[in-house]
Amino acid sequence: MSSLTLRISEDIKRQLEVLAQATGRTKSFLAVEAIRAYLKTEEWxxxxxxxxxxxxxxxxxxxxxxxxxxxxxxxxxAG
Incomplete structure (x- = not known):
């Protein structure tokens, strides 16, 4: 597996940390899942x-x- 370094805002980092703690997942796992979902949508x-x-x-x-x-x-x- 490869690694990738990203610069993210403190706000996104905090949100990621909260979600990671709440789900028992790592920040890296959640980030990869988010990127995967984004790529799937964009490819479509x-x-x-x-x-x-x-x-x-x-x-x-x-x-x-x-x-x-x-x-x-x-x-x-609509009406």
Whole structure:
């Protein structure tokens, strides 16, 4: 396993210490879990953006009726 040095604010450090004590986990474990969750989310978003760009490059856009249907659904659900 590799190591990584990070500079974090005192506030984040305190929060990490409190959570580590409350959960019985190490600060390192919690930090790795937080980074893992962040990377998973970011990887998903980047993959979706790349797929959308590929679709757009191929001219695959939503029809006006599809867009209007989604807009109508959001307006109904919001009201």
């Amino acid at each position: 978003q980047v993959a979706e953006i790349r797929r959308a760009i590929a679709e757009a490059d191929q001219g695959d856009f939503a029809e006006e009726e599809e867009v209007q249907g989604v807009r109508d659904k959001w307006q109904r659900d």
